[in-house]
Amino acid sequence: MQAAAAASRATDMRRMIRAMLPALSLALVVAAIAYLNPRAISYFGFTLMLNLAIPIALATMAQMFVIAGNDLDLSIGPFVGFVCCITATLLHDTPGLGVLALLGCVGIYAALGALIHLRNLPSIVVTLGMSFVWQGATILLLPKPGGSAPQWLQDIMSVKTPFVPFPIVAAVIVAAIGYFGLMRTSYGAILRGAGGNPVALRRAGWSLLRAKMTLFALTGLFGVLSGMALVGITTSADANIGNGYTLLSIAGVILGGGEFTGGRVSPVGAVIGALTMAMAASPLLTFMHIPPDWQVAANGAILIIVLAARVLITRRDEAL
Amino acid sequence: MSSSQKISKTTAICALAAAMLSSTALVGHAQAETGDKKIAFSNNYAGNSWRQAMLKSYEIVAKKAVADKIVAAADIFTTADKEVPTQAAQIQNLILQGYNAIVINAGSPTALNGAVKQACSAGVVVVSFDGVVTEPCAYRIVVDFKGLGVEEVNQMAKFQPKGGNLLEIRGLAGTSIDDAIHTGILEGVKAHPEFKIVGSVAGDWDQTTAQKAVATVLPSLPLIVGVVDQGGDGYGAAQAIAAAGKPRPTIIMGNRQDELAWWKEQKAKDGYQTWSASIAPGVSTLAFWVAQQVLNGNTKVPHDLVVPYLAFTQDNFEAELPNITKGGVASHEYTQADAVAAINANAK
Numbered sequence: 001m002q003a004a005a006a007a008s009r010a011t012d013m014r015r016m017i018r019a020m021l022p023a024l025s026l027a028l029v030v031a032a033i034a035y036l037n038p039r040a041i042s043y044f045g046f047t048l049m050l051n052l053a054i055p056i057a058l059a060t061m062a063q064m065f066v067i068a069g070n071d072l073d074l075s076i077g078p079f080v081g082f083v084c085c086i087t088a089t090l091l092h093d094t095p096g097l098g099v100l101a102l103l104g105c106v107g108i109y110a111a112l113g114a115l116i117h118l119r120n121l122p123s124i125v126v127t128l129g130m131s132f133v134w135q136g137a138t139i140l141l142l143p144k145p146g147g148s149a150p151q152w153l154q155d156i157m158s159v160k161t162p163f164v165p166f167p168i169v170a171a172v173i174v175a176a177i178g179y180f181g182l183m184r185t186s187y188g189a190i191l192r193g194a195g196g197n198p199v200a201l202r203r204a205g206w207s208l209l210r211a212k213m214t215l216f217a218l219t220g221l222f223g224v225l226s227g228m229a230l231v232g233i234t235t236s237a238d239a240n241i242g243n244g245y246t247l248l249s250i251a252g253v254i255l256g257g258g259e260f261t262g263g264r265v266s267p268v269g270a271v272i273g274a275l276t277m278a279m280a281a282s283p284l285l286t287f288m289h290i291p292p293d294w295q296v297a298a299n300g301a302i303l304i305i306v307l308a309a310r311v312l313i314t315r316r317d318e319a320l
Numbered sequence: 321m322s323s324s325q326k327i328s329k330t331t332a333i334c335a336l337a338a339a340m341l342s343s344t345a346l347v348g349h350a351q352a353e354t355g356d357k358k359i360a361f362s363n364n365y366a367g368n369s370w371r372q373a374m375l376k377s378y379e380i381v382a383k384k385a386v387a388d389k390i391v392a393a394a395d396i397f398t399t400a401d402k403e404v405p406t407q408a409a410q411i412q413n414l415i416l417q418g419y420n421a422i423v424i425n426a427g428s429p430t431a432l433n434g435a436v437k438q439a440c441s442a443g444v445v446v447v448s449f450d451g452v453v454t455e456p457c458a459y460r461i462v463v464d465f466k467g468l469g470v471e472e473v474n475q476m477a478k479f480q481p482k483g484g485n486l487l488e489i490r491g492l493a494g495t496s497i498d499d500a501i502h503t504g505i506l507e508g509v510k511a512h513p514e515f516k517i518v519g520s521v522a523g524d525w526d527q528t529t530a531q532k533a534v535a536t537v538l539p540s541l542p543l544i545v546g547v548v549d550q551g552g553d554g555y556g557a558a559q560a561i562a563a564a565g566k567p568r569p570t571i572i573m574g575n576r577q578d579e580l581a582w583w584k585e586q587k588a589k590d591g592y593q594t595w596s597a598s599i600a601p602g603v604s605t606l607a608f609w610v611a612q613q614v615l616n617g618n619t620k621v622p623h624d625l626v627v628p629y630l631a632f633t634q635d636n637f638e639a640e641l642p643n644i645t646k647g648g649v650a651s652h653e654y655t656q657a658d659a660v661a662a663i664n665a666n667a668k
Contacts, residue, residue: 040416048412048438052405144499145430154434234408235437236430236454239494244403282399282406286413292375292396296366299400 022256022272025306029279036287043165050167051157053278055080055230057171059245060252060274061178061267062222067253068182069215070195070262071116071123075131076223076249079105081242082134083227088147088237095150102224109220110213117212131246138239145238149231157232170229171271178267191215196263252277255307280306354615358393359608360419364407364427364451366398368526369576370552373649374425374450374601381605381653390656391612393419404431411435414444421445421611425604426453429496445614449607450599451497459614461607461625463599465497468629469504472548472572473512475595479570483514484545487537487569489523489530489557491550501550508548518542523553527578531556538564547571551598552649554579574598575630575650580641587634597631602651609659618660620667627662 033049034041040049059076066073083105091098112130116123161169182188193201194211202208226245231237256273258265280302290298361378365371375396382394397414399406404427412435414422422439426432426448433455439446440457449461476486488505491498509515519541523530530553538560547557551574558571568586573579573596586592606627614621630650632640644650654662 037417039418040413045416048416049409052409052412055405139494143494144496145428145494147430230405233434234404234431235434238404238428238431240402240492241404241428241431244401244406278409282409283413283416285400286397286410286417289395292363292366292379292398295398296400 018257019266019269021310022266022269022276025255025309026272026276026279029276029284029306033279033283033287036284040283040287046165047160047167049279049283050165050171050275051233052230052282053275054157054167054170054174055226055233056245056248056252056278057174057271057274058222058226058229059242059249060256060270061174062219062226063249064178064253064256064258064265064267064270065182065191065215065218065222066123067250067258067260068192068195068263068265069113069212070198070260071127071215072250072260073127073219074124074246075127075134076219076226077243077246078131078134078138079220079223079242080227080230080245081237081239082138082141083224084231084234084237084241085138085142085147085239087153087228087231088149089141092148092150102228105224106217106220109223110217113213113216114209116216117209135239135243142237142239145236147237149235149237153228153232154235157229171275175268175271178271182265182267187214192263192265194263196261248277249274251303251307255310257310276306277303353617354391354612355389356392357420357612357615358395358418359391359421359423359611359615360414360417361394361396361423361425361604361608362407362410362414363396363398363425364404365402365425367402368552369647370525370598370601370649371425373645373651374604377602377651377653378423378604378608382608385608385612391615394608399427402427404428408432408435411439415439415442419444421447421615423604423607423611424448424451424453424458426451429454445611447607447611447614449603451495456623459610459621459623459625461603461610461627463603463627463629465500465599465629466504466507468597469501469506469548470508470511471504471597471631472595473505473508473515476508476515476546476548476570476572477512479593479595480515480545482545483512484516485518485542486515486546486548487534487541487544487557488517488520489534489547489549489553490520491523491525493522498550505548515546517548518544523549523556525550525552525574527553527556527559527576529553529556531560534560535564538566543567544569550574552576554596555582558582568592570594572596573632575600575632577641577644577646577648577650580632580637580644580650584638584641587638593634595631595633596637597629598649600630600652601649602653603627606654606659606662609654609656610663612656613659613663618663621663622666625662625666 059080063073063076086101090101116126159166190206191211198208252274253270256266256269281299285299385391386394399410407427422444432453436446436453436455436458446458448458452460519537521533521537523533534557546569549572554571554573555578575596575598640650
């Protein structure tokens with residue numbers, strides 16, 4: 001009896017450590033930045049360092065929904081770029097048409113979910129194809145960089161919140177919405193179940209098609225938010241602006257405690273993971289004063305170290 | 321510490337920076353007052369010969385300027401990916417690092433505007449070149465890429481007076497440089513109706529990419545008399561055309577060592593004629609000196625500084641060839657005096 005209780009306590013402990021891990025790696029990165037450049041740890045510093053992390057956090061949330069459904073979205077980066085271009089052109093010039101186009105994007109995502117489910121297609125192939133479609137559509141829409149984000153969007157993205165910098169407030173809001181929506185509502189459990197145990201879900205009489213479509217539509221929705229946030233910060237668009245977000249968002253989900261096996265994701269972790277990725281990749285690297293020839297490799301090394309730390313602890317957890 | 325204090329602290333720093341700037345402006349540019357100033361270089365890509373030459377030129381000039389105590393520091397930062405948001409974040413970090421000026425080769429003319437504006441309002445001087453930014457507060461060193469495109473077709477008309485079909489090799493899709501050169505080429509073709517563009521491929525300013533793209537499109541094309549391109553793609557095109565066993569057209573070159581070497585080889589063989597032009601990678605050093613001049617209080621610096629592109633003709637390219645390292649590109653490093661001369665020429 002006692003041994004069993006101790007074992008369960010130990011399991012709880014490990015689970016705790018695992019849940020804390022994303023926060024721990026973020027704290028480590030922030031500590032390293034504070035050591036290298038104390039000036040960065042201020043209201044002004046966090047605003048500058050983190051405001052580009054908001055779109056990354058939103059793209060990571062978007063990716064998290066498909067990963068929850070045991071799929072992968074390789075088109076989220078070009079999609080974010082496409083949304084940026086719509087926002088800087090259509091939404092700016094003809095708001096009505098712009099809103100319709102953005103809603104249409106979410107609709108296309110839902111349709112993709114249906115297609116992947118009904119035809120039983122691998123999501124990697126479908127979304128890889130879509131990434132070229134988005135990229136092509138973006139270049140058609142905006143052949144050369146330009147356009148302008150609507151003023152209200154620029155105002156939102158540069159708002160000065162009292163006491164706590166806006167990017168942190170935004171990250172907390174995004175994480176809270178994701179957490180309550182996916183982890184605390186009953187339909188959220190169904191959505192996670194669609195990825196974790198689809199057979200059980202179908203036997204219980206739930207529509208897997210509907211769950212899949214909802215997950216993809218949510219990805220589309222958060223992708224739209226990510227693109228709008230990004231262009232609100234940059235003020236103007238570029239066809240190649242979002243391409244890097246595909247891999248960043250996947251890494252963010254994994255770093256935040258998610259797994260490729262479906263159903264096992266953590267919205268709070270994903271947001272923290274995105275912030276960690278954003279801080280580790282750029283501010284940390286800039287402040288370390290690495291010779292230019294080594295900077296590119298150093299960036300990769302930092303990401304591998306951060307991700308490896310998580311894998312290491314998870315492995316030990318499973319081995320025990 | 322409450323955040324309101326933090327805000328006031330940063331505003332104080334900004335105000336201080338602004339005050340320092342205005343005081344140096346009063347001193348004028350008679351004397352180097354920039355010994356305590358730090359200049360950063362934000363670069364978004366290092367993966368081709370042009371960019372490598374650009375970084376090398378910059379490093380040589382900047383190191384010497386630091387050694388001569390003209391500036392306190394001149395560090396280079398390259399982003400790991402070609403992504404624009406990464407560079408925007410990098411610029412924000414450089415502001416936080418306390419640099420007085422940032423020299424930028426921008427990944428996008430527009431998508432960095434938010435970060436550039438933040439830099440300007442923090443009192444940081446921003447000078448962009450090659451990939452310039454449109455934010456009005458920044459300085460731009462502009463090369464007339466459109467004029468380069470027009471001139472390509474003008475030169476082509478000299479070598480192929482009868483006209484004929486042309487193949488166009490484009491640069492990286494969606495970039496302003498690609499768009500400008502392309503527009504220039506179209507304009508040139510309009511002025512020379514004897515030419516017709518029968519095919520267009522994306523070469524991404526890279527020999528290997530261009531070679532693959534040209535090899536793919538060649539079988540579907542009629543006979544071509546010329547290739548108009550954007551530099552970094554001429555040698556790849558020549559290889560693809562030779563491999564396909566097609567007659568050798570007039571290929572416009574882009575100052576790369578492999579391109580000029582191939583040209584020399586062909587010229588020696590049968591007097592092959594063409595023309596070569598590109599933006600000199602050493603323009604990075606001009607950007608450095610312009611930043612130094614602005615920090616020094618030179619008020620004559622215009623926000624748009626036009627510099628010529630570097631062109632080579634049948635008569636002078638062989639003399640330049642030995643100066644270019646293998647795999648490199650023809651360059652020209654600017655001195656402080658060159659920069660002042662360029663500023664004065666533009667101010668008139």
